Amino acid sequence: MVVSGVVPPLCTPLTADGEVDTRSLGSLVEHVLAAGAHAVFVLGTSGESALLTDAQRAAALAAAVEAVAGRVPVLAGVIDMTTARVLDHARAAAALGADALVATAPFYTGTHPAEVADHFRRVRAGAGLPLLAYDIPSAVHSKLSAPTLLELAEDGTLAGLKDSSGDLGALRRLLVALRERGRAHDFAVLTGSELTVDAALLAGADGVVPGLGNVDPAGYVRLYEHARAGRWAEAAAEQDRLAALFALVDAGGTAEMSGSAAALGGFKAALRALGVIECAATAAPLRVLPDHAVARVRRLLAEAGLL
Amino acid sequence: MVVSGVVPPLCTPLTADGEVDTRSLGSLVEHVLAAGAHAVFVLGTSGESALLTDAQRAAALAAAVEAVAGRVPVLAGVIDMTTARVLDHARAAAALGADALVATAPFYTGTHPAEVADHFRRVRAGAGLPLLAYDIPSAVHSKLSAPTLLELAEDGTLAGLKDSSGDLGALRRLLVALRERGRAHDFAVLTGSELTVDAALLAGADGVVPGLGNVDPAGYVRLYEHARAGRWAEAAAEQDRLAALFALVDAGGTAEMSGSAAALGGFKAALRALGVIECAATAAPLRVLPDHAVARVRRLLAEAGLL
Amino acid sequence: MVVSGVVPPLCTPLTADGEVDTRSLGSLVEHVLAAGAHAVFVLGTSGESALLTDAQRAAALAAAVEAVAGRVPVLAGVIDMTTARVLDHARAAAALGADALVATAPFYTGTHPAEVADHFRRVRAGAGLPLLAYDIPSAVHSKLSAPTLLELAEDGTLAGLKDSSGDLGALRRLLVALRERGRAHDFAVLTGSELTVDAALLAGADGVVPGLGNVDPAGYVRLYEHARAGRWAEAAAEQDRLAALFALVDAGGTAEMSGSAAALGGFKAALRALGVIECAATAAPLRVLPDHAVARVRRLLAEAGLL
């Protein structure tokens, strides 16, 4: 299994003028490792990788690799529109010391399932690192199908899946099918859905990549340990507490800013309130969380016992 | 709580010439009640209510009420495009002896959340029976929002929710919010997602309305009882078995027929194979399940230990 | 050709307590026929048919047939979820004196193109009146494909198409294909897009079914006559004037009401300002156009030279 357990998709702290704040990123790495995170995922959606230049992506990944210093695996997102562009990111990530890569299906350009499979095969072959598929229909506007994933699990192209589709029913069917085919042991199924971690683990998922795990990694580690020990009522109670805390992604509302800006701004406002990062800025063109929303984030942290 | 537990959304058996087969419907009622179902839901999506005339709907509901004979509550779907039309169905269902109604938001015509709320208020006021909201974005093409549902729970308009959205994260947040507001005890949250019943119950849902529960009601009752007793590993194992059986909805494929035709045809082919109903016909214009698919349905039943 | 020219999709005037105002409907019929309309379409989307009970639909259709009194053809919408339900409406419409029927593909229940074709064949066979397909993806959530339409044009199932898809490129390809197959003369292609009537006629469409034609039927008749005479610059100028007037569908905004409520309310507010109908009420649960929006509707009518 290339990775399992709690794998926070690290936010990318920025300075007030929009550059990668590598010192704060180091501090964030310590925050999650001190809480017991089993790996980190750099340059995912929570890491604003879609909003960073190639130079900024490289700066963030290099800083994370240095801060982690081999203590846990570092997964690197290689998010771009199509195969050749993803391969450029993959080679860069490999050179910077990533342990595994996470790639979406092509987007912007529509693709056929056979083209999606070919895409993952080419990325795997070209990059020389274990590859996880990243299923995130809200961003990519297509869903990875079970037959495609099973085919790529069976031929060794994919070492796992980060599922941010929110479709736990489909994930269940995939997990059952992997077991039927005897591939469950070497294909890592990670859920990216913050609010159904207990359910995904109950269904047999191997780990969890929760954006909210930047803010409360200890909560997700407790949840994970309860689940591994079969303490499901305690896992659910922890999940309920985290579900209440998750309201920080809505603090900004959507009348004046995007859901992306509200969610990423909410995570960063919380991290700043907790003293983990210096500045809560998100990348342009995302709007800044207004003061009343920052105040609400602080209240939610207090209610969750974190502040 | 108006309803809880396992509530199969009954298929509507048809004769070869397309009429409601009331005898087979009675047999289906016995099939699910013998397995321990806690209520039945007539004229839902699995009941092909969108495909039945008003006369056929009435025939099906009357037959179900008669067959149930007061042993468990009968929920009736009142599915139509907008308020006045739903009210006509609601009055008809009340006259036929339904115990509670299940209505979607308006569809065909786009609506604002304030209009959706007004719709449910008018249906509740006009029908005089407890009302559950039916959230099924795949059919209605909009999702009921948490603020709307909470508002209608708090003012007593809604007695519950049948959630067929597949969005377990949103359901989790709703359950947490209902508990925070002290409404969890009198608002019934039922999941319509066959594959995540264990997860929904772990999150605090009150019951389950699984289409597959027509075929294997005993499996869902076992699952429910495991969950109520805190035997989560056993619940998950039962859920996994049911997830494998659920493949019968795909037996028809989608190259030559709709997913609706494949799923409804799969349920009915299984019920016929089990000797519960006489004829596996679905309503026009749904295509008929081909023989090879019926054979696959039988193999899946055998693998699940049902045949 | 079953129908061509300007075919207003008649609004259904309602009284303040929500009943069909047959006197105002008669007045609306005179309003459009006096302007030179070539046919009328009753119980379409602009006619709020999705919001009316079966009894109200019958009342509206009967009143329109009586008011038209044979002067032009009366097309009747038979909008419902699936085949058997549409057939019930079709038989009712035939009995009430409709000259042709307009039906959508099935909705709520997902369907395969082969099932869509079967649906239209069954409706055509069962109703005994010429049948037009109504392509309105914004309501039905699927689009009629060119192969399906061509097949149903060639075998005589469909006498025409009302295209409210807004996809003029697809309409162009259909028109070219109909000419290639020699079916252009007996298959009526009508556009339901108020803002591209000149373009559709330039591409070879036979007529137009503009919701805005309730308000300014004379404008659309002028546009149509310019187009038929090859006066394309004049047609475009008339279309531009109508495009400015079309802003009345936005007067209500979408912050507090649905787009449906704003558009239907805008049409009815204009008809009331023009003295054509008594009351601007729309059916529940659509919200009422606020006063400032009604004032804006009046200004737009004045700017268009109608008030």
Next chain:
Amino acid sequence: MVVSGVVPPLCTPLTADGEVDTRSLGSLVEHVLAAGAHAVFVLGTSGESALLTDAQRAAALAAAVEAVAGRVPVLAGVIDMTTARVLDHARAAAALGADALVATAPFYTGTHPAEVADHFRRVRAGAGLPLLAYDIPSAVHSKLSAPTLLELAEDGTLAGLKDSSGDLGALRRLLVALRERGRAHDFAVLTGSELTVDAALLAGADGVVPGLGNVDPAGYVRLYEHARAGRWAEAAAEQDRLAALFALVDAGGTAEMSGSAAALGGFKAALRALGVIECAATAAPLRVLPDHAVARVRRLLAEAGLL
């Protein structure tokens, strides 16, 4: 007006091993300029820019600028997910000699209209070249709203719009609104819809960016000149001929390949058949057009009088 007339969105010819074939690109430039094209658009969707690495994009743009040699304006696509990434492309394009830039709204990351406006303002300010907005909901999964476009036209951020939304009704309203505000003369409205060029010009558009204009630029120039001279019947006849030819985008079907692969492969197969480019390869992971489809492309070219 920064640009008007026929502006082919140039295909990017590739060699069999996937590199930019600059010699064929030069030949394509001559093909369209000899036909009378008024400008060229490099690195658009038809130019496979989503499928090219940054190095390949630079190679293609440099080759096009060199081949055009100042005879007409060169527009360059700067397609990427968000602001900072687009700015990197914008600076590169400016350095390579582009005359104007074409950028989409952000994608992958969801954005609020205020963020979209900010995005265009930052790209305009950072790049120092005239900027056109590229509205292509099929790829970007959001539509540019009229209020945003009008605001950015009025404050000088945008010099124009390439509209590939297919929504000619919305385009009509925009054109009317630009004229009302007196901005029609300095804001270039270009349609990217191959099949409604006559309609867009009748509505007042300034030019056309048709992918099919790679194959038959002379046809689009004739269409444009007919329109400019008010010969609308002739324009429509030319448009009908081009609509029939457009079937080459479907030759590959969608059972075995994506619509993108079929369309781009169709254009390139046609260009190869016409002797304009050396090799019809498209970039990975798009599947290759099968032989029977290439044969169909040749037949369509023959029917259109091009072969």
